[in-house]
Amino acid sequence: MRYLADSLLHSLTIPALSTLLLAGCTSAGPSAAGGDEGGEAVGEAHDALTPEQCSYFDPGGKVQICHHTGSATKPYTILRISDQACIDAHSAHDGDYITSTDPSSPLYDPTCNGQGCLPVGAPCDAMPPCCDGLTCQDGTCTDVDECALGTDDCDANAACANTPGSFTCACTAGYSGDGTTCTDIDECALGTDDCDANAACTNTPGSFTCACTAGYSGDGTTCTDIDECALGTDDCDANAACTNTPGSFTCACTAGYSGDGTTCTDVDECALGTDDCDANAACTNTPGSYTCQAACNPPNTQCGADCADTTSDASHCGGCANACAANQSCVASTCVGSGNLGVSVTWSRPGDLDLFVSTPSGNVIFAGNMGPNANTDFGQLDRDDLVGTGPENIFWDIGVTPPSGTYHVCLLPLFFLIPPTVLTPLSYTVTVRRPFQAPQVLNGSFTSPILGFSFSCDPGQPSYVTSFTYP
Structure with a gap:
């Protein structure tokens, strides 16, 4: 029934x-x-x-x-x-x-007790059934681990946690939602990333990455400025100044050059008229600058970039291309010997004028005793001019030490077509040269011939001109 x-x-x-x-x-x-x-x-x-x-x-x-x-x-x-x-x-x-x-x-x-189902641990057979999430196993209602079996409905980006008779779903870090549906969190857009202010944030599934921007170095969370100028990694021109800036650098052409800093061209101030040379001076352009050459007027001569006095300039003695030797001086456009001591003379019109120099030991150097030897205390006359205006020159070479004491200088006008008179005086210039001292210059003239001369030289002689001491 x-x-x-x-x-x-x-x-x-x-x-x-x-x-x-x-x-x-x-x-x-x-x-x-x-x-x-x-x-x-x-x-x-x-x-x-x-x-x-x-x-x-x-x-x-x-x-x-x-x-x-x-x-x-x-x-x-x-x-x-x-x-x-x-x-x-x-x-x-x-x-x-x-x-x-x-x-x-x-x-x-x-x-009526869970809609008539049996809880965990309850004895079971056919009826009533075990509650949802449980299974009747070996006569007892047993929990089903949906997470282990994969029968849960959690999102792929969620963590499943088994509970008695059920389970829970929780979105993993970097995702948001109810666990059954999880959506990636864009930390970059929300500003919840920890990237440095000088780094670029890139969203990734469940996370993000940080990369320092150009001009900075580091791991992205900490970025430090790169000093391209100090490292030499800038592209500034050789004639430009590099200035480091946060994340970059700037290039500026130095004075005398123009351009954008990466390419700099010499400014020709002479052609542009931006030089400050005098109106009577010549402007010469140089890399990054210019020079002003004053007008070269007689008696000077323009020798390339030099305005030279060829009568006394040892680099252009007597002419632009004539350079004296290292141990010579230029006197009256002539290269003469020079060293530890030198005495030279020039005169105002052609003829024969002889130079005499008496040493502290009493030796006399002149055309009849030219040296160098013991009788001249190793001084020497290197030039005897018979027909010109000089110079005649007596000197001690660089490797010879002149005697210390008082020296006397005498001049003897021997032969001139126009003899020296009051109306036709014969002018002369005597120059004494000593190391590390300014030249001693004496100007004078003869107004009569010298008769009955001797080959000695002292203050009592009519040919006597001056005296000096050495050193």
């Missing part, structure tokens, strides 16, 4: 079915149904269900008895009905009522 359970439910209301359930019971003595019993004790003034009443309920069907246990932790439980359980194992209790395991049924009551 198990088919009667469904047919009866169609014609009976819950109160009527409950009345039917309780009306036909007969006393069968106390028995336990499991769990903590409360309210009416088992077997107290209640009758057991008869086999006929028990047959109304199909053990495998959707209608069951919800049994009030009185337990504080599990106040209700589904009573699994069988003929024997009705007759031998249970007495009706206050609070028991008809229920259904079908949520769509009007008899469905979710208060």
Whole structure:
């Protein structure tokens, strides 16, 4: 008669079915149904269900008895009905009522211990089923680890955590959402990255990267300015100044050059008229600058860049291309010997004038005793001019030390077509040259011939001109 359970439910209301359930019971003595019993004790003034009443309920069907246990932790439980359980194992209790395991049924009551499912650890067989997330394994309701089995619905970018009877999903770092759906967080756009102010942030799935911008070096979270000028990695022109700037550098052409700094061209100040040379001076352009050459007027001569006095310039002695030797001086456009001491003379018109120099030891150097030898104290006359205007020159070479003391200088005009007179004086210039001293110059003239001369030279002679000391 198990088919009667469904047919009866169609014609009976819950109160009527409950009345039917309780009306036909007969006393069968106390028995336990499991769990903590409360309210009416088992077997107290209640009758057991008869086999006929028990047959109304199909053990495998959707209608069951919800049994009030009185337990504080599990106040209700589904009573699994069988003929024997009705007759031998249970007495009706206050609070028991008809229920259904079908949520769509009007008899469905979710208060009956989890909609009629069994919790973790509960003994189980066919009915009622273990709660969602549990499985009946070896007669016990056991938790299913959805995370381990991969049966969860967590997002690929979420972490699954198993819980008793269920699981939770949480988006991993760098993603946001409810766990079942996770969206990448763009830290760069939100400004939650830790990139340096001088670095570029690039979003990546679940994270981001930092890279120092050009002109800076570092790991992206810390970037330091690169000093291209100090490292020589700039591209400034050789004639430009490099200035370091944050993350870069600048190039500026130096004075005398123009351009953008990476290419600098010499400025021709002479051609542009931006020089400051005198109107009578010649402007010559040089790399990055210019020179001003003053007008070269007689008696000077323009020798290349030099305005030279060829009468005394040893580099252009007597002419631009005539340079005296290292141990020579230029006197009257003639290269003459020079060294530790020198005496020279020039005169105003052609003729023969002889130079005499008396040494501190009494030796006289002249055309008749030219030296160098012991009789001249190793001084020498290197030039005897018979027909010109000089110079005649007596000197001690660079490797010879002249005697110390007083020297006398004499001049003897021997032959001139126009003899010296008051009306036709013969002018002369005597120059004494000593190392590290300015030349000593003496100008004078003869106004008469010298008669009865001797080859000596001292202040008492008519040919006497001057004296000097050495050193």
